Amino acid sequence: MFHVPSHRRYIRWMRILVALLAVGTLIALAGCGGDDKPAYCSDRSSLESSVKELANITRNTGLSGLRAQLGEVESDATALVDSAKSDFPEQTSAIRSSVDTLAGAVRSLQANPSAQQAATVATDAAAVVGYVSDFTSASSSECD
Structure with a gap:
């Protein structure tokens, strides 16, 4: 058997x-x-995507669309900062600060923002783009 x-x-x-x-x-x-690759590489990609989506905000999506997209940017920025702050303290601090500044400007917007308020938001958004770009350059050897 x-x-x-x-x-x-x-x-x-x-x-x-x-x-x-x-x-x-x-x-x-x-x-x-x-x-x-380090975890911050995928976090970086997520933040880059959510920041790029800010450019797609139109008059039709309005203030609620801008605030919703800002929520995505804040969430992705927090994930990136948490995962990369020990390796890139200066860049992540700049990202955190610029996102906080942009969030404050967006939260202060009223239903019909003035040209000055819109210009402030645009300037703050440009700063976020710049600091994310700086991080992308600094982390390219690890992520690309």
Whole structure:
């Protein structure tokens, strides 16, 4: 019915099985390492995308659209700052500060903002774009 292998055969099969498992483990570990990028690389991509979407805000999307997109920018900026602040303290501090400034300007907007208020928001948004670009340049060796 059931054949019990000899002791030598059993030992040989066990060695083969252990060797196969070791090779499989090494292949799996090689696939996980080496080319992995830091977490802040994907956070950087998310922030870049959400900042670019600010440019798509139109009169039709209005103030509510701007505030909604600002929420995305704030969330993505927080994720980036949290993941990269130890490696890029100056750049992440500048991003955090500029996003906070933009958020304050947007939150102070009324239903019909003045030209001065709109100009302030545009200037603050440009600062965010600049600091995100600075971070992108600083992190390019790790992320690109």
